[in-house]
Amino acid sequence: MTDSINLTIDGNPVHVAPGMTILKAAASAGIEIPTICYHDYCTANALCRLCVVEVEGARTLVPSCVAKVSEGMQVSTHTERVKRARRTILEMLATTVDLSEAPDIQAYMREYGAQDERFPEAEQRFSPVLDDNPMYIRDYSKCVLCWRCVQVCAEDAQYTHAINFTGRGFETQIGTFFDKPLPETTCVFCGQCVAVCPTNALKPKRQWLLEQGHSPDEIMSLTRTERRRRMRREAAAEQPATGGKS
Amino acid sequence: MTLNDRVVSTTCPFCGVGCTLQLHMQDDFIYRVTSPHDSVVNHGNLCVKGRFGYDFVYNQKRVTTPLIRRTPQKPGQRSQAFDLSEWREATWDEALDYIADRQMEIYRRDGAHAMAVFCCAKATNEDNYLIEKLFRSLFRTNHVDHCTRLCHAASVVALQMAVGSSAMSNTAAEVALNDVFIVTGSNTSENHPIIALQMKAAIQKNGAKLIVVDPRRVEMVNYATLWLPEKPGSDVSVFSAMAHVILKEKLYNQAFIDERTENFAAFAASMEKFTPEYAESVSGVDRNLIVEAARLYGNAKNAAIYWSLGIPEHTHGTANALALINLALLTGNIGRPGTGLNPLRGQNNVQGASDMGAMPWHYPGYQRVDNEDNARKFEQAWNIEPGGLNRQLGLTTTEIVSSIGPGGVQALYIMGENPMMSEPDLNHTRHKFEQLEFLVAQDIFINESGAFADVFLPATSWAEKDGTFTNTDRRVQRVRQAIQPRGQARPDWKILCDLAKRLEARLGRPNSAYWDYQHPSDIMREIGSVVPEYRGITYPRIEREGIQVPSWDEDHPGTPYLFAGTFPRGRGKFHPLDDAHMAEMPDEDYPLILTTGRVLEHWHGGTLTRHSWLDDLFPEALMEINPADAARLNVAEGSPVRVTSRRGSIVLRARVTQKTTPGVVFIPFHFHEAAANLLTQDVIDPQAKIPEYKASAVRVAPASESELVNPEARQVRGRY
Numbered sequence: 001m002t003d004s005i006n007l008t009i010d011g012n013p014v015h016v017a018p019g020m021t022i023l024k025a026a027a028s029a030g031i032e033i034p035t036i037c038y039h040d041y042c043t044a045n046a047l048c049r050l051c052v053v054e055v056e057g058a059r060t061l062v063p064s065c066v067a068k069v070s071e072g073m074q075v076s077t078h079t080e081r082v083k084r085a086r087r088t089i090l091e092m093l094a095t096t097v098d099l100s101e102a103p104d105i106q107a108y109m110r111e112y113g114a115q116d117e118r119f120p121e122a123e124q125r126f127s128p129v130l131d132d133n134p135m136y137i138r139d140y141s142k143c144v145l146c147w148r149c150v151q152v153c154a155e156d157a158q159y160t161h162a163i164n165f166t167g168r169g170f171e172t173q174i175g176t177f178f179d180k181p182l183p184e185t186t187c188v189f190c191g192q193c194v195a196v197c198p199t200n201a202l203k204p205k206r207q208w209l210l211e212q213g214h215s216p217d218e219i220m221s222l223t224r225t226e227r228r229r230r231m232r233r234e235a236a237a238e239q240p241a242t243g244g245k246s
Numbered sequence: 247m248t249l250n251d252r253v254v255s256t257t258c259p260f261c262g263v264g265c266t267l268q269l270h271m272q273d274d275f276i277y278r279v280t281s282p283h284d285s286v287v288n289h290g291n292l293c294v295k296g297r298f299g300y301d302f303v304y305n306q307k308r309v310t311t312p313l314i315r316r317t318p319q320k321p322g323q324r325s326q327a328f329d330l331s332e333w334r335e336a337t338w339d340e341a342l343d344y345i346a347d348r349q350m351e352i353y354r355r356d357g358a359h360a361m362a363v364f365c366c367a368k369a370t371n372e373d374n375y376l377i378e379k380l381f382r383s384l385f386r387t388n389h390v391d392h393c394t395r396l397c398h399a400a401s402v403v404a405l406q407m408a409v410g411s412s413a414m415s416n417t418a419a420e421v422a423l424n425d426v427f428i429v430t431g432s433n434t435s436e437n438h439p440i441i442a443l444q445m446k447a448a449i450q451k452n453g454a455k456l457i458v459v460d461p462r463r464v465e466m467v468n469y470a471t472l473w474l475p476e477k478p479g480s481d482v483s484v485f486s487a488m489a490h491v492i493l494k495e496k497l498y499n500q501a502f503i504d505e506r507t508e509n510f511a512a513f514a515a516s517m518e519k520f521t522p523e524y525a526e527s528v529s530g531v532d533r534n535l536i537v538e539a540a541r542l543y544g545n546a547k548n549a550a551i552y553w554s555l556g557i558p559e560h561t562h563g564t565a566n567a568l569a570l571i572n573l574a575l576l577t578g579n580i581g582r583p584g585t586g587l588n589p590l591r592g593q594n595n596v597q598g599a600s601d602m603g604a605m606p607w608h609y610p611g612y613q614r615v616d617n618e619d620n621a622r623k624f625e626q627a628w629n630i631e632p633g634g635l636n637r638q639l640g641l642t643t644t645e646i647v648s649s650i651g652p653g654g655v656q657a658l659y660i661m662g663e664n665p666m667m668s669e670p671d672l673n674h675t676r677h678k679f680e681q682l683e684f685l686v687a688q689d690i691f692i693n694e695s696g697a698f699a700d701v702f703l704p705a706t707s708w709a710e711k712d713g714t715f716t717n718t719d720r721r722v723q724r725v726r727q728a729i730q731p732r733g734q735a736r737p738d739w740k741i742l743c744d745l746a747k748r749l750e751a752r753l754g755r756p757n758s759a760y761w762d763y764q765h766p767s768d769i770m771r772e773i774g775s776v777v778p779e780y781r782g783i784t785y786p787r788i789e790r791e792g793i794q795v796p797s798w799d800e801d802h803p804g805t806p807y808l809f810a811g812t813f814p815r816g817r818g819k820f821h822p823l824d825d826a827h828m829a830e831m832p833d834e835d836y837p838l839i840l841t842t843g844r845v846l847e848h849w850h851g852g853t854l855t856r857h858s859w860l861d862d863l864f865p866e867a868l869m870e871i872n873p874a875d876a877a878r879l880n881v882a883e884g885s886p887v888r889v890t891s892r893r894g895s896i897v898l899r900a901r902v903t904q905k906t907t908p909g910v911v912f913i914p915f916h917f918h919e920a921a922a923n924l925l926t927q928d929v930i931d932p933q934a935k936i937p938e939y940k941a942s943a944v945r946v947a948p949a950s951e952s953e954l955v956n957p958e959a960r961q962v963r964g965r966y
Contacts, residue, residue, distance in 0.1 A: 041283040041290060134862040135298045157291050159446045162964075183863060184964040188846060190439070191297035195280055195290065204298065205859075207270075207277040211249060216275040220304045 007073035022064035022075055023051055033077050034086065034108050036093075037146035038065040039196055042156050045147055048093075050108070052085050053077045061085055083112060090114035095122040098141045101200035105144075127173065132181035135189045137208050140173050142201035149174060149193035149202060162187035249277065254728035257715050257792075258296040259368060259708040260849055262591035263287060263418065263440045264717025264792070265296050269709065274729040276300055276709065286791050287419070287717065293439035294847060295860065303707045303732070305857040308690050310733020312341035313702040321656075324680045326697035333702065338734065338744070345701050346748035348684045352657045353385055358636055362389035362646045362655040365604035366662030366738075367593035370713025370725055372769040373738035374595070374602040375610060377661055380746045383628045383759040388615050388640025389655060392604045393850075394596050395643040396668055397555055400563025400934035401589040402600065407564075408571040409580075409587075410815030412612060413597055416550060416586035416807040417719045417794070421448045423584025426546035428539075430459040430481070430570070431556020431940075434466050436846040438554070438590050438718070442466065445552075455546075457539045459484055460556060461841060462870075462912060463905050472539050475907050478839050478941040479560055479828040480529035485569035486823055487525030487533075488540040490517045492576055497544030502578030508817040513572060516822030528825065544577055548584035555592065555843070559939040562826030563931045575818045581809040591718040592850075598716030601777065601795070606640030611777035615639060627776050628759040642935040644669065644928055647678045656683040661738060662705065666694035667851030667918060670926040670937040671893050688741060693853040694918055704735040711737035713766045714788070716795065720805070722783050723792035739766055828941040829929040832909070836891060836943035838875065839910050840925055843940075848916040856916065865959040867917035868901040871946065875909065876902040879946055886957075888949040889913065891942050894924030897953040899960075900946075911946060915939075919955035 004015045009026050016025045021044070026033050037048040046063035053064045056074035061082060064075075076082065090109050094116035099105050109116070130138040145165075153160050162185040166175035176185045194202040209219045250272045258265040265288035270278040279297050283290035302308075313333035319325070327333060336344070352360050363381045365374050378390045394402070402412040409415075418441045421427060427445070435442035446469055448454040455471040458464065459481070467473045476484050492498050493514055503510050522533035543549050551574060557566045571587055579585040591597050603610035613620040621635045628635075641649055647669055649655050669675040679685070679698045687696035688703040696702055710731045716722045731737070743761040750758055763769050767785040774781045782797030782804070793804035809818075832839055847864040849855040869887060871879075881887055883902040888895060889911070898913070898920035906912050915922040926942050951957050 134859040135294065155450065157443060159443070159450070180964065184962050186965045188439070188965065189294035189298065189863065190292060191279075191294070192291055194297075195292075204278045206301065207249070210272060210275065210277050216273075216304060217306075219275075220301065220306060 005069045005071055007069050007071070007075060009075045010077055016069055018069070020069050022053060022062070022067050022069055025069050026064065026075070026077060031077055033064050034111075035065060036105060036144060036198060037148065039148050042148045042151045042196060045151075047145065047147055048089065050086055050089055052082060054079050054082055087112040087114045091116065091118040093144055095119045096125045097144050097199070098124075099199065101142060102144075102198060104198065123170070125170070131205070133183050133189070134205060136191060136194050136202055136204050139201050139203070142199045143174060144199055145172060145174070146198055148196040148198070152192040152196055157192045158188065158190055160186050160188050160190070163193065254726050256709070256726045256728060257594070257717075257723040258292070259594050259854075260295040260299065261438055262593060262596060262718035263438055264594065264715060264721055264723055265292055265440055266723075267292070267296055269300070269728045271728060276303065276728065287721065288440045291440055291443055294863070295849065295855065299855060299858050299860045300709065301859055302690075302854045302857040303709050303729070305691070307857060308732060309692055309702060309704045310735045311704060312336045312338055312734070314341060314344060315700050319685075319700055321681050321683045324682055324685070324698055326694070328692055328697050338736070341701055341703060342745050342748055345686055345745060346752055348700070349385075349657055349749065350752045352684060356656055358385055358387040359389075359654070360656040361385040361387045362641065362657070363659040364643060364646075364661065364663045364665060365390060365392040365599055367393050367596035367599045368662050368708075369599070369738050370595065370711070370766065371598040371602050371716060371722070371773065372713045372766040373661070373742070374599040374604045375769060375773050376739050376742045376746075378603045378610070379628060379759065380742055380749075381659075382609075382624070382635060383630055384746060384749045384753060386634065386636045388606050388636050388638060389646055390604060390640055391606050391643045391646065392599050393593065393643070393663055393668060394600050394605065395936060396559075396939070397592045397596065398558050398589050399642075399936040400558035400560070400931050401553070401567045403934040404564045404567030404571060405587065405589070406612075408568060408575070408819050408821060409809065409813040411808060411813070412600065413808075414586070414588040414591070414719045415580060415809060416583070416588055418588070418590075419444055420584045420586070420807065421445050421454070421550065421552075422452060424448060424454045424548050424550050426455045426457070426542050426549040428457045428459065428543060428549070428551045429466050430551070430553045432460075432552060432554030432590055433462065433464040433843060434552065434554070434590065435464070437592070437844055439846065441552075441590060445469070455542060457542060459539075461907050461910050463907070472535055472542065474531045474535050474539060476529040476531050478841050478910060479562075479826075481557060481560075481566040482562065482569050482823055482826045483520060483525040483528040484531055484536060485573055486517055486520035487522050487536045488543065489569075489572055489576055490520040491522060491537050491540035492544040492573075493517055495541070495544065497541065498576045499578030503576070506578075506581070506813070506818055507575050507820055509820040509822075512822045513820030516824065543573065546577075546579070548582065549577065549579040550584065550586045550588060552588045552590055554590045556940055557589075558934065558936055560826075560941065561829045561929050561931050561938045563936050564933040565823055565826045568821040569823055571818075572820055572823070575820055580818070581807075581811075583807055586807065594717070595715040597718060597720060598714070598722070601716055601779070602773070606642055609776070610773060611779060624776065629757040630759065631757070644930055644935060644937055647675055648928070650678040651681045658682055658684075659686045659688070660695055660699075661688045664693045664695045664851035664853050666698070667915065667921060667923065670923055670928040670939060672921055672924045673894050674928060688738060689853065690735070691853050691857055693851060703741055704733065705741065706731045706735045706737045710735065711739075711766075713739070714770065714783070717792070720794045721792040722780070722788055722795060724785070724788055739763065739769060829938055830892075830927060830941065830943045832943045836945050838944050838946055840889065840891065840922070840942045840944040841910060841912050841940045842915045842922045842926060843912060844916065845914045848914065850916065852916040852918065863961060864963070865961050866956065867898040867914060867920040867922070869898050869946070870901050870903050870906045870912040872906050872908045872910070873902050873904065875911070875946075876900065880948055881946065886949040886951055886954050888947050888953065889925060889944050890947075891925040891927075891944045893927060896920040896922070896924055897949045897955075899954070911944065
């Protein structure tokens with residue numbers, strides 16, 4: 001085992017510790033590789049493939065967030081083939097997912113000249129906003145399935161295992177077991193999932209309400225307990241007038 | 247609509263972990279909380295309270311104007327006023343003058359003994375330093391205490407006796423270095439959630455082995471190698487039996503015992519009777535489990551003990567904590583990274599409030615008030631005539647409450663605490679509060695205690711003021727003002743200075759103890775001048791990252807773990823122990839043991855979290871009962887039950903669960919609708935004066951829905 005691995009990235013000689021990923025090695029040489037699903041504090045799963053690079057001698061493009069450096073490796077991070085792959089990934093994402101609140105991905109689209117109209121026939125993934133708890137909402141129309149939320153809910157932080165992938169193929173989505181509302185799952189509402197979401201598919205409820213134009217005072221009178229109380233009051237007030245209709 | 251994103255970095259106001267929070271705001275409305283992934287304490291992780299529980303700041307029930315009671319309150323007829331119509335709004339000048347006049351009247355008539363204060367483990371170090379300074383220097387009383395009495399008082403006393411310190415010996419994150427660790431009397435995953443994450447990672451990723459000793463099957467048991475399900479209150483016998491096995495099998499660290507400890511022989515002799523068989527008969531724990539646990543801990547390279555309130559909150563809490571300390575001294579698992587004696591402190595700043603002398607026997611820095619040199623030192627620091635400060639030990643919280651009445655405490659000042667929820671035997675506490683001649687509450691909501699007050703002073707929340715908190719592993723961290731004070735609310739330190747100046751003027755003493763601080767950083771400089779451990783703490787030094795005290799001077803980097811070469815008292819002292827029993831054993835009339843505690847979503851007396859959307863997640867008190875007991879008593883899941891002790895009775899819903907062992911029921915103490923502390927008793931540990939919250943004899947019987955205070959408050963949860 002050597003102490004240091006020698007490789008070239010975009011023609012620059014780089015010396016790094018063994019076991020390092022290409023992504024980290026490139027960063028250490030000041031070369032930035034774009035990523036979506038990768039997060040410094042989550043386990044990398046090479047899901048989005050935006051970080052692919054060309055490695056001399058490799059048949060396919062290699063996901064740099066998980067691929068480790070090796071001696072004599074020659075890596076190219078911005079070849080035409082790489083750029084086309086990234087552009088296509090971004091175009092497919094833009095076609096199927098609402099990226100309106102993902103500024104980083106939008107910036108990549110501009111950088112790589114990705115057209116969001118590239119696949120006009122394609123179906124948009126749509127699901128209604130899930131507002132089933134007082135802490136945060138889930139808008140899976142904005143979800144790019146990066147898996148970070150699932151990771152932090154599991155071994156990357158919380159060991160709670162409240163959410164995971166459900167469905168297959170195009171129907172794949174993040175969800176709870178049997179689609180139960182979050183309070184009825186093992187969820188502890190730590191919000192680590194909200195913190196690592198790259199597209200604002202997960203959002204604190206008060207932020208969501210504020211963005212919809214509610215004033216802070218309106219929001220603070222919107223607790224579920226208050227709503228329930230108000231509902232009961234209204235029901236009670238209604239009862240005599242309608243002759244005890246239940 | 248795109249929001250503005252103004253970000254202020256601060257420290258979480260809930261538990262003692264001390265997570266870094268970044269508050270994201272539009273105007274003065276916090277709409278999102280994040281934490282940097284390189285934050286030193288919590289590595290970006292937060293729990294539900296830190297992430298979402300800050301909204302109490304904006305709750306519309308918050309009081310933001312000084313209030314004076316419309317009907318003058320008289321001792322014996324004092325009543326609670328929750329409704330604003332029973333108060334009239336006052337100016338700050340009027341409210342403070344009124345307080346100063348009334349306090350002076352009582353002080354002049356009855357003297358120092360009549361004056362008492364409850365400080366606040368939620369307030370900053372600066373606030374707590376000032377309030378104890380105010381009462382000690384102006385009213386010359388040491389009746390200064392706070393809720394530490396009700397949580398880790400016995401741990402502090404035991405640590406003082408055995409090693410001469412009173413805090414976690416090691417950094418919480420060092421759990422990553424443990425190969426074996428004991429968690430006892432702590433529901434870590436609910437009450438110190440971020441430390442629990444680090445514990446889980448240590449087990450799952452590093453292969454550390456966990457021993458849980460607890461009468462409840464708390465979540466950490468899912469990660470444990472061994473679970474010792476003891477009967478409440480039997481800690482001394484379980485841990486002493488472990489020591490017995492370690493002694494018999496020679497698993498102890500002779501070199502450490504020789505070099506660093508004293509009183510070993512007497513201790514070893516006292517362990518003779520604690521055979522595993524004997525401990526089994528007392529605690530109900532299988533003798534083989536005790537032997538296995540002793541071998542696991544005794545053979546470990548780096549072993550640590552983490553405990554919380556299940557250890558100290560007993561009439562023999564000091565003995566419980568000493569049993570743990572004995573184990574660490576016996577095996578030499580102290581004074582190195584990844585070892586230690588680690589009482590997990592509850593409140594965000596209970597360590598700091600204790601360090602600041604918010605206690606009846608100590609000036610700031612644990613300097614005894616009955617020591618002449620200490621008194622002289624503080625007389626000089628506070629510009630007081632020689633002999634002016636009171637040399638007598640003051641009363642503790644529970645003693646202050648008991649002493650209320652003629653000849654005892656007449657005027658009480660409460661800063662941010664809620665003894666009417668947190669003291670034991672609340673019917674007794676209520677009776678005592680009714681006898682007060684004068685009561686001031688300084689808080690953000692009118693809670694059960696503040697409702698008794700004559701004057702209510704609206705303080706700012708943690709988001710509206712600057713200061714510092716000291717977390718459970720002794721890290722002093724910045725609290726930063728993020729938003730403007732709501733309404734006319736003022737930061738505690740300013741209120742205290744304004745009141746102190748008024749009192750000084752009325753006292754007519756020649757010297758001032760000094761109250762002209764411009765900023766909390768000035769107060770911290772004064773703290774550093776009287777508390778050697780805080781000498782190195784200045785605001786510029788902790789701007790980016792907190793420093794762990796002791797920090798002896800401005801070049802000292804802080805102390806991640808204590809006792810590397812020596813103990814503050816010199817040698818660590820073994821303490822011989824004898825059996826210890828609960829004050830109240832179950833009997834025919836009251837056959838079950840009630841143990842109290844907390845849940846993830848709520849905080850203590852509920853002043854903050856019951857005014858937050860957190861309450862939607864956990865809206866009602868639930869009593870946990872084992873399926874075996876439930877079947878016998880005809881109690882179904884979710885059905886109402888009446889729980890009765892010799893002191894009181896409450897009705898709440900039952901949660902039938904294996905989480906509690908047969909013979910034991912558990913009730914969280916957050917809910918005024920079914921206040922668990924109506925049932926508990928105010929018998930106290932003789933050394934630490936801490937009440938026995940963790941064991942009261944009760945009986946349980948089915949009740950009807952109509953007896954519930956709020957039968958509609960229900961939330962189905964998957965994790966309970």
